[in-house]
Amino acid sequence: MIEIILGIIVLISLVMLLIILCNNKFCLANIKIDRAEEDIGIYLSKKKDLLYKTQPIIKDELKMKDFLDDLNELKEQKYNNFQLHDFLKTNYNELFKVLDENEKLLKSESLVKILEDLNDNEENIIGAIKFYNDTVVELNRLVLSFPSSILAFFKGYHKKDFYNNEKREIFEILNKK
DSSP states (O other): OHHHHHHHHHHHHHHHHHHHHHHHHHHHHHHHHHHHHHHHHHHHHHHHHHHHHHHHHHHHHHTOSOSSGGGGGGGTSOOOHHHHHHHHHHHHHHHHHHHHHOGGGGGOHHHHHHHHHHHHHHHHHHHHHHHHHHHHHHHHHHHHSTTHHHHHHHHTOOOOOOSSHHHHHHHHHHHHO
């Protein structure tokens, strides 16, 4: 009889240990994701500011009335990081399209300095997004795999979205195997 009671106690202890370990993995993944989102938000804000700084320089040099004017929409609308990233990426690409067509702009020292800062910031964004996506893979794997999926169900953990489709497609392919 004592052996059965001890066996039950050991079994309950193992189940509790498994629950605690799974919960810790979820908590750690969520902390890492929150940190990555904060970093991405900071880098996107800096990118926005740097793109704003290019506007008057390029407008003056090329005598343009309109250049990256949709950036002014940012003041009126509230974007999440995913939307802001896509929006700024479009404006970033438009900036470099104008630069490719007008190489004389690269003679402006202030513009070159802003472009260097933009390039450094873009590398930071790419790194933060990679960290975010890698951590989302961890979290999504926990949400979908047994036995952590049981805990995910009861605690309300859900899959998170990726920043680009490439990572999502890779995750779904691996998940189907």
